[in-house]
Amino acid sequence: MATMTAAQRREKARAEYDAFIRACPTNQLLDRISDKWVSLVVAALAPAPMRYSDLARKIAGVSPKMLTQTLRTLERDGILTRTVTPSVPVRVDYALTPLGSSLALLLTAVKDWAENHFDEVHAARERYDEETDR
Amino acid sequence: MATMTAAQRREKARAEYDAFIRACPTNQLLDRISDKWVSLVVAALAPAPMRYSDLARKIAGVSPKMLTQTLRTLERDGILTRTVTPSVPVRVDYALTPLGSSLALLLTAVKDWAENHFDEVHAARERYDEETDR
């Protein structure tokens, strides 16, 4: 295998690259938790379990569709549990799993960072815009 | 202003809601840093400053367009600095600011979480799919 055309080498590199991307857990999971709604849902559930309508109210701005979609993927990923109480009317509770709680710790830290450093970011933006705008 | 039609009341509520959303620093910043490319760029720059082409190579999968776009917004937000050295060929270095470094700490933690818990998430997914698929 000492001989290999440039095309073959390129193809090999590409194949390895693709495998790397698919195999790379970081990118996969990072993509999922780098989601607006994921952050908000996990943060909302961090203090205490909540019902569907509580979440809808607390997150304010989320459509039923996105809320459900987000909750389903998070349930699938073992981040939270979905508990249906078959009363009338139905009652559905969502709660973080231990896994979800460990993630919530980090996302809450990020959220706190955003709150604490908003001033600096805002100031930086104004400076930048002033120097740039025209 | 005791009299107000339903439409007016709705419009007022909407205006207040919009103002609330815009005023809320958490959502604004959270949205920005809850971005795939932001995470990757900040993580890439955390160990050491890098040049444009270094970033393009390290991140692998990002288009020039998205890379530039991401770098610009992060520069605007004071997360990183852009330094042009007018040699031939041109050389542009990107480095995290102290503000950016503090954020990098958190995002790196999230990245590590993703790496360390991928197995659990993956297992949860298989369990979920097995119970659900039909």
Add this chain to the structure above:
DNA sequence: CAGCATCCCCTGTGATACTG
């Protein structure tokens, strides 16, 4: 109450090609 189904638009994103 807690959804699911459908429609549909619009923007973010990627590919490609060109420039200082």
Add this chain to the structure above:
DNA sequence: CAGTATCACAGGGGATGCTG
């Protein structure tokens, strides 16, 4: 090397209406 410009596309996400 470090971008910018243009185009074309997919699909994210909202609105609406219906159900167990």
